[in-house]
Amino acid sequence: MKHPATHRSPAPRRMAAYGSILLMAMLVGASAGAYAQDAGPIKIGMVFPKQGPSASIGEYLSRGAMLAVEQHGKVLGRDVEIIFLDESNAQAAQQNFQKLVDEHKVVGVVGANSSASALAMAGVAERTKTPLIAAGAAAREVTGANCNRYTFRFQATVPVQMAGLMPAVEKQGKNAYFITAAYAFGQDILRTGQTMLQKSGGTAVGVDEVPLNTADYSSYVLKIRSAKPDAVVGGLVGQDLSNFLKQWNAMNMKGKIPFYEIAVSDTDFWDVGPDASTGTYVKPWYYNDPANSQAEKDFTKAFTEKFGKPPADKAYSGWLSMRSLLDAIDAAKSTDSKAIVQALEQWKDAKGAFPAYYREWDHQLIRPSVIVTIKKNITDKWDFFDVDSHTSKTEEDTLKDFGTKEEVGCNMPPL
């Protein structure tokens, strides 16, 4: 038996050896993980509606974005992995953005069909310093009072689009009726439209803010009919607009009082068919616009071949938004969020019919919208519109339309 005084316990030295091996293993593992992250695919998040009334819009947004990924190929020599989560409502969009950052470690997100979602997600973008490109939102606050360094926006703001629309409304007469959705986008249309109408000496003879997902518009149509306006300015979204147009036509109002709206999508009209479609609209892009560039025509051809139907404007929004992010990551030569933001601020698409770029001080994409009217005689199941004009003709006019810093109200801190 060994004497306790002479017994040397091997435990401390062995423990130290085990500890060193464990520490080395952890360090090797961590660096392997980091290496794997640097060498593995670049993860990009996508948050668009997968269900609910905006699901078809979300489908076009995501298809356009995925086509951009396909066409772009590798980024920084690495594959691109898209993680696509749902934008069923603003809260879910916000939570999913957080999940994309925390669990999936995405380098950027393309998302937000609705303005409410965009505003919610913008907060997460700023907090987590993850670039967000809001592909569908039009409410002014997104790049206005609520702007931040990590949020970019594709669609022209409500005031810009309304400035393109209201001259056509005012040509009809002095009295207009507003029927808009009861959330940020619709309220912005109402506010802007009423102000512009007042400036031109007109009057709003009726105002209705309609809850989202309203199915029956018959009572609203009766109200409009009894108010006898010269024109109706709408601010309804997706299938709410489709429902309204269907019932507007069924109640014999089509052609009796002209209807106008901004930020509409082709799907709103494809859903109801030629018989119920009517009105004049401002939209971001139209696949059959004669002014489309070769790049846009190529995009239309590729989309049509892949999906069997032409791209709705939302597909173009998703496509260009994703393209800008991928281009920016390549230009930044890095996945660092600050570098990507700076690259986005320098990004310019000169391949379009009109050059498009994100304005540095508010991150608003500067490009004109297209003004269209429903054809008198629709013979093609997808081609519903005649292109009347664009909201501006030159780069300078386009920039002027988007307002000054004071008008927009965005004050971003330095990066």
Next chain:
Amino acid sequence: MFNEIVLSQAANGIVLGFLYVLIAAGLSITFGLLGVINFAHGAFFALGAYFGLMLYQWFGWAAVPLAPILVAVVGMFVEVILVRRLYGKEPLLSLIVTFALALLIEAIIRFIWGADGKPFGAPAFLSGVFEFGPLLMTSYRVAVLVATAVTLAILWAFLAFTPYGRILRAGSRDPEMVEMLGIRLPRVMTGVFGLGCGLAAIAGVLAGPLWNVSPSMSASAVMPAFVIVTIGGLGSLRGATIAGLLVGVVTTLTIQFYPHAAGAAMYVFMFLILLLRPRGLLGERWERFE
């Protein structure tokens, strides 16, 4: 002018209310006779619209009345494999399971028909409007009113005067006694669930030309259905009929005079009714079908 506006909106509300009654009737029957809160009721409503559209595209309008029968068959299948396991269990379970079923059916609709809405207009012989001074009503909506009234009358007659109807009502009150009389209650209950789904589908077929046919159209049906069944009294068809008409009129008048509250009007109305009469207008304490 004020009277004209009220008359116009009230008439519109009654027409809207009839559609709501038809949507709610099936839910009322399912709960009253089976004790199951069927949150998938709106999904069967949407399925009715899609089957109606599909039959119209393949065979024309004459085939559209088959749509509710097909949906009823689907409903009976669902009852056999899923719903009958919920009988006698706590109501929360049936709510959760049928909610999941609703999501599943919506996903299947989206998978088969796509996420896009589908154009589905009224038949040509029902296009057009009736205008009597301030009253404006489409011919199709009048047809919906008539169709709903006929459906409800047939349903009432079926339940009141036919042997099967008497079995249904007896089974809801005393299932053990009915079984002791040699009647196989499980088959009866399968039929009842199918009937409830068929009624939802009739409403869906009628609503298809009015509203946008899309996978999410179920949401437009299920919430008003629950509100109306609650106001009318759980398990009371007469209550659901009165409640549906009242909800329709309350909704349209609120849109006219206080549009900001239009979305909440039916819920506020429900709250007020339940404050005054917690079991609903014609609900019984026992909450069995009458």
